[in-house]
Amino acid sequence: MFKPKSYKRYKPEGIYDAIIIGSGIGGMAAGSLLSQKGYKVLLLEQHYTPGGFTHTFKRGDWEWDVGLHYIGEVNKSNSFLKLLFDEISDGSLHWHEMSDVYDKVIIAGRQFNFPKGVNNLKAYLKQEFPGEEAAIDEYFNLIFKAANAALLFFMEKTFPAWVSKLIGNLMGYWFHQYSDRTTLEVLQSLTKNKELIGVLTAQFGDYGCPPSKSSFAIHAMVVKHYLGGGAYPVGGSQSISNSILPIIEKGGGETLVGARVKQVVIKNGTATGVEMEDGRILKAKHIISNAGAYITYTELLPKQYGAAVGIPGQVPNSPSHLSLYIGIDEDITPYLNGNGNFWIYPTADHDATIEAFGKDMNAEFPVMYISFPSSKDPHWKEKHPNKSTVEIISVAKYDWFKEWENDRWKHRGEEYEALKEKFSQRMLKYLYKAVPQLEGKISFYELSTPLSTKLFANYKFGEIYGLDHTPERFRMKNLRPATAIKNFYLTGQDIVSVGIGGALIAGALTAQVITGNNYLTQISKKKKDMKKLGK
Numbered sequence: 428m429f430k431p432k433s434y435k436r437y438k439p440e441g442i443y444d445a446i447i448i449g450s451g452i453g454g455m456a457a458g459s460l461l462s463q464k465g466y467k468v469l470l471l472e473q474h475y476t477p478g479g480f481t482h483t484f485k486r487g488d489w490e491w492d493v494g495l496h497y498i499g500e501v502n503k504s505n506s507f508l509k510l511l512f513d514e515i516s517d518g519s520l521h522w523h524e525m526s527d528v529y530d531k532v533i534i535a536g537r538q539f540n541f542p543k544g545v546n547n548l549k550a551y552l553k554q555e556f557p558g559e560e561a562a563i564d565e566y567f568n569l570i571f572k573a574a575n576a577a578l579l580f581f582m583e584k585t586f587p588a589w590v591s592k593l594i595g596n597l598m599g600y601w602f603h604q605y606s607d608r609t610t611l612e613v614l615q616s617l618t619k620n621k622e623l624i625g626v627l628t629a630q631f632g633d634y635g636c637p638p639s640k641s642s643f644a645i646h647a648m649v650v651k652h653y654l655g656g657g658a659y660p661v662g663g664s665q666s667i668s669n670s671i672l673p674i675i676e677k678g679g680g681e682t683l684v685g686a687r688v689k690q691v692v693i694k695n696g697t698a699t700g701v702e703m704e705d706g707r708i709l710k711a712k713h714i715i716s717n718a719g720a721y722i723t724y725t726e727l728l729p730k731q732y733g734a735a736v737g738i739p740g741q742v743p744n745s746p747s748h749l750s751l752y753i754g755i756d757e758d759i760t761p762y763l764n765g766n767g768n769f770w771i772y773p774t775a776d777h778d779a780t781i782e783a784f785g786k787d788m789n790a791e792f793p794v795m796y797i798s799f800p801s802s803k804d805p806h807w808k809e810k811h812p813n814k815s816t817v818e819i820i821s822v823a824k825y826d827w828f829k830e831w832e833n834d835r836w837k838h839r840g841e842e843y844e845a846l847k848e849k850f851s852q853r854m855l856k857y858l859y860k861a862v863p864q865l866e867g868k869i870s871f872y873e874l875s876t877p878l879s880t881k882l883f884a885n886y887k888f889g890e891i892y893g894l895d896h897t898p899e900r901f902r903m904k905n906l907r908p909a910t911a912i913k914n915f916y917l918t919g920q921d922i923v924s925v926g927i928g929g930a931l932i933a934g935a936l937t938a939q940v941i942t943g944n945n946y947l948t949q950i951s952k953k954k955k956d957m958k959k960l961g962k
C-alpha cells in the first residue's frame with residue numbers, strides 16, 4: 428500500500444522538472460512516464476487521498492470505489508490499454524475479467540443483456556429485435572468506423588501548433604464525420620424502433636450526455652471500449668495509484684496529498700511554478716494541470732486565457748450525480764447471477780426522462796446504475812470476509828444542493844440529511860427490484876451528492892465527467908496537452924474523453940509532448956508484434 432506524504436507536514440524544496448496538479452489517472456500516468464525518463468516529478472493532490480476518481484474510501488470493514496466500476500480493453504494481454512497500463516505501472520497492475528454479461532439493461536421492466544464479444548451482442552440484439560438485422564449491422568459498422576477514426580484525431584493533439592495548422596484539419600476529417608453528429612441523429616437514420624434506440628444508447632450513463640446531445644463519437648468510443656467485456660482492477664481501484672505512485676518515487680519524485688494549488692505562476696508568458704493555498708511558491712520547469720479544463724481556465728490561470736480558449740461557455744459541464752454506497756454483512760455473490768452492472772430506465776426515451784427529472788426531482792429517476800464491486804474483485808474476500816458492497820448511481824442537479832455549498836462536510840444540517848435520506852430510500856427500491864434477495868440485508872448506506880464531488884475532486888459544480896461530450900467539444904482546438912502558455916500543459920479526461928482509458932491516454936499524450944517520446948506509436952507497435960507472435 429503506497430503512503431503519500433501530507434503537505435501539512437512536508438514542504439518540498441528546490442526546482443522540480445515537472446509539477447502535476449491533481450493525481451487522477453491522467454496525472455499519475457504522465458507522472459509515471461516522465462519519471463521513467465528521468466524527470467523529477469512533484470504530484471500535488473488537494474484531497475487527503477491520491478488517485479482522483481480512482482481513489483477508494485472506507486467505512487468500518489467496507490471499502491468503495493468512487494469512479495471506476497468497470498473498464499474495457501484490458502482483458503487481452505496485447506490490447507493497447509492493457510499495454511499502456513503495464514507501461515505506467517511496470518506490469519504490477521492486474522485485471523479481473525467480469526462475467527460474460529457485463530451490462531444488464533432494464534427498460535420499462537424488459538431486460539436486455541450485453542454479452543461479451545461483438546458477434547454475440549449482435550446475434551443477441553437481432554434475436555430480440557427481429558426485422559432490425561440490417562440496422563444492427565450498420566450500427567456496429569458505424570461504431571467501428573467512428574471509434575477507429577479517433578486515433579488520428581487524438582494523435583494530432585501531440586503535434587506542434589505549426590504542424591497542426593498545416594495538417595490538423597486533415598487528420599480530424601474522418602473523425603469529425605462522426606463527432607459532428609449527435610448519437611440520436613445517427614441512430615434515427617438507421618431505425619425507427621424507439622426501443623432498439625433506447626437499448627443501443629443504454630450505456631449513455633458512461634459518458635453522461637443523453638442521445639440528443641451527445642456526439643456520436645463518444646458513444647462509439649464507449650460502446651467499442653466494452654465490446655470485449657468488462658474488467659475490474661484486482662484489489663479494487665486503489666490498486667491503480669498503489670501501482671503507479673511508487674514509480675514516481677523511484678524516479679526521485681514525490682506525491683503530496685492535502686496539497687491544494689491556488690494558481691499557476693506565469694512570468695512573461697511562461698509557467699514557472701504554482702502558488703499553494705498557503706501562499707508558498709513551488710517551482711518547476713514544466714507545469715501540468717490534471718484538475719480539469721474548467722477549473723484550470725477559470726481558477727488556476729488568469730481569466731483571459733479561459734476567454735481565449737472558450738472556457739467557460741463553449742462547451743457545457745457534464746451533469747452531476749448521486750452515489751449511494753451500500754455495505755452488507757454477507758457475501759452477496761450467490762444472489763447475483765454474475766457480476767454484471769444493471770442499467771435501469773423507466774422508458775426508452777432517455778432524453779425525455781432526463782429533461783423531466785431535471786425539472787422535478789420527484790419525477791421518476793431517468794437512469795439508475797447498480798454495480799457490485801466486491802463481487803468483481805477476486806481479492807475482496809481475503810481482505811473483507813463476509814462483507815459485500817453495492818453502489819447505485821444516478822443523476823442530480825447541483826442547484827438542488829447549492830444552498831449547502833458553503834457548509835462544512837458532515838455539518839450541513841438536518842434538512843440536507845433529510846433530502847439525502849429521501850433520495851437514498853428511493854434508490855434502494857431499485858436495488859430491491861433488481862436483486863430482491865437483498866431487501867432487509869443492508870447494514871450501511873451513505874449517499875454522496877454533487878457537493879461531495881466538489882469537495883473531494885474539486886469539480887466546481889460536482890460534474891461527474893468534466894466537460895460534456897457534445898459535438899462542439901470535439902471541435903475545440905485547445906483541449907490538447909500544449910497550451911498558449913509556454914511550459915504549461917493539460918492532461919486528463921477533458922483532453923481525450925471521459926473514462927479511465929481516455930484519461931490514461933491523455934496522460935501519455937502529455938508525457939509525449941514534453942519528452943518527445945512517441946508512446947502511442949511504441950505501444951501500437953508492441954501490440955502488433957505481440958499479435959504476430961500469437962501472444
Ligand SMILES: Cc1cc2nc3c(=O)[nH]c(=O)nc-3n(C[C@H](O)[C@H](O)[C@H](O)COP(=O)(O)OP(=O)(O)OC[C@H]3O[C@@H](n4cnc5c(N)ncnc54)[C@H](O)[C@@H]3O)c2cc1C
Nearest residue numbers: 449451452453473479480494496497688718919920926927
Ligand atoms: C461516479 C463515477 C463513476 C465512473 N465510472 C467509471 C467506470 O466505471 N469506468 C471508467 O472507465 N470511468 C469511470 N468514470 C470516469 C473516470 O473515473 C474519469 O473519467 C477519470 O478517472 C478522470 O481522470 P482524470 O485524470 O481526468 O482526473 P480526475 O480523476 O478527475 O482527478 C483530478 C484530480 O485533480 C485534483 N485537483 C483538482 N484541483 C486541484 C488543485 N487546485 N490542487 C490540487 N489538486 C487538484 C482533484 O482532487 C482530483 O483528484 C467514473 C466517474 C465517476 C465520477
